[in-house]
Amino acid sequence: MVEFVSVTLLSHALCEAVINSILAIGLANAKSHGLFTLVENAEVKKKWQFGPICFEPTYTLPKDTRLHEGLTGLCRFRNAFTHPKPTIKVNGEEVISGSDGNVRVSFEERTRWVNRFFELPYELLRHACEQIQNSSVRLSVQSLLKEE
Secondary structure (H helix, E strand, O other), X not given: OHHHHHHHHHHHHHHHHHHHHHHHHHHHHOOOHHHHHHHOOOOXXXXXXXXXXXXXXXXXOOOOOHHHHHHHHHHHHHHHHHOOOOOEEEOOEEEEOOOHHHOOOOHXXXXXXXXXXXXXXXXXXXXXXXXXXXXHHHHHHHHHHOOO
């Protein structure tokens, strides 16, 4: 479980660092750097879904993809670890749904997610590089991959 929590938190941090870098590069190139302070406060998943549209109108991250599924899982587990909520029942009826159930997964499932979370930041970065049409922005974003 320690590895699962550690990899989840670190992968989430890297996914956020990558999208923040992409947004900063793209918005600066589009001379819209003032938008950065607005979009940087959004949830990581929303940044990946909608942020690049600010400078690359054709950008998409379709919901029916492995990338979206991985990002959704990452954010769900990360939020359960960092913002835990109790489940509250009144007269046997659940009135507040907690986050405990979101992290209770089998060893095999945790292992699958850990492996997925190791690759996710790099896959998201590659996806963004494929989506960005502006060659100078794409080259700047691709340089982030060289750190891999």
